[in-house]
Amino acid sequence: MRVCSAFTVLFGLAVAANVGAAWNVTNRVIIEHGLLSIDHSKSVQEISAAQAQGGFKADHGVGLFQNRIKTELAFSEVAVSGKRMALTTRISTSPIIYVARELPKDSCAYQLVLGHELLHQEYDLDVLRAMPDEIRNLSQDVFDTAEIERSGTLNQDRARNRFFQQFNFVYQALGAMRHPVIDSPESYRHLGGLCNGELAKYLPTPLIDPAVAKRSK
Numbered sequence: 001m002r003v004c005s006a007f008t009v010l011f012g013l014a015v016a017a018n019v020g021a022a023w024n025v026t027n028r029v030i031i032e033h034g035l036l037s038i039d040h041s042k043s044v045q046e047i048s049a050a051q052a053q054g055g056f057k058a059d060h061g062v063g064l065f066q067n068r069i070k071t072e073l074a075f076s077e078v079a080v081s082g083k084r085m086a087l088t089t090r091i092s093t094s095p096i097i098y099v100a101r102e103l104p105k106d107s108c109a110y111q112l113v114l115g116h117e118l119l120h121q122e123y124d125l126d127v128l129r130a131m132p133d134e135i136r137n138l139s140q141d142v143f144d145t146a147e148i149e150r151s152g153t154l155n156q157d158r159a160r161n162r163f164f165q166q167f168n169f170v171y172q173a174l175g176a177m178r179h180p181v182i183d184s185p186e187s188y189r190h191l192g193g194l195c196n197g198e199l200a201k202y203l204p205t206p207l208i209d210p211a212v213a214k215r216s217k
C-alpha cells in the first residue's frame with residue numbers, strides 16, 4: 001500500500017468539510033482484542049492468493065498478517081431537540097499470522113517470517129491504539145446533523161454507512177503509514193540475505209537488484 005499521501009489529503013478534505021455542527025456528539029469506544037493465532041497450514045501459493053485479495057499487498061507469500069476486525073456502532077441516545085447524540089463503538093479483533101508450511105517450524109526461515117509478521121501485528125496494535133481518538137474526531141463530522149434536524153429523525157442505516165466508510169478509510173490510512181516500512185525492497189533484500197538465503201527463492205525477484213545479489217555472494 002503506497003498511497004498514504006493520497007489518503008492523508010482526502011482525510012484533510014473530509015475534516016474541512018465539516019461546518020458549524022452545534023451538536024454534542026460523544027462516542028464511547030470499546031476494543032476487545034482477540035488472541036493472536038498462528039496458522040502454519042497454508043502453502044506459499046495459498047498465502048500469495050490471499051494477499052492478492054486484500055491484506056498487505058506489498059507483502060511476500062511466505063507470511064501474512066491479517067486482522068479481521070468486527071465493528072459495531074450503537075446509537076445509545078439521539079435527542080433531536082437537545083442536539084445530543086451518544087454512540088458506542090465496539091471493535092473486536094481476530095489477529096492471525098500465516099507462515100507458509102514450506103518453512104519447517106524449527107527452521108531459521110520460519111522464525112524470520114514469524115518475526116516479520118509480528119512486527120506487522122505491532123503496527124496494527126499501534127493503529128488500534130490511535131483509533132479511539134480518531135473515532136471521536138470523525139464522529140463530529142460524519143453525521144448529517146442538518147438532515148436529522150430537517151427530518152426530525154436519524155436514518156441509522158445511512159449514518160452507519162457513512163461512519164463505517166470513514167472508519168475503514170482512517171484505519172487503512174493509519175496502517176499505510178506504518179506497514180510499508182518493513183515491506184520495502186531494502187527490507188526484502190535484507191531478509192533474503194539471512195538464514196543462508198533460505199527465503200530468497202520465495203521473495204519477489206523484481207525487487208532484487210542483480211548487482212546487489214552478486215555482491216552479496
Ligand SMILES: [Zn+2]
Pocket residue numbers: 056058059060116120182183
Ligand atoms: Zn511484510
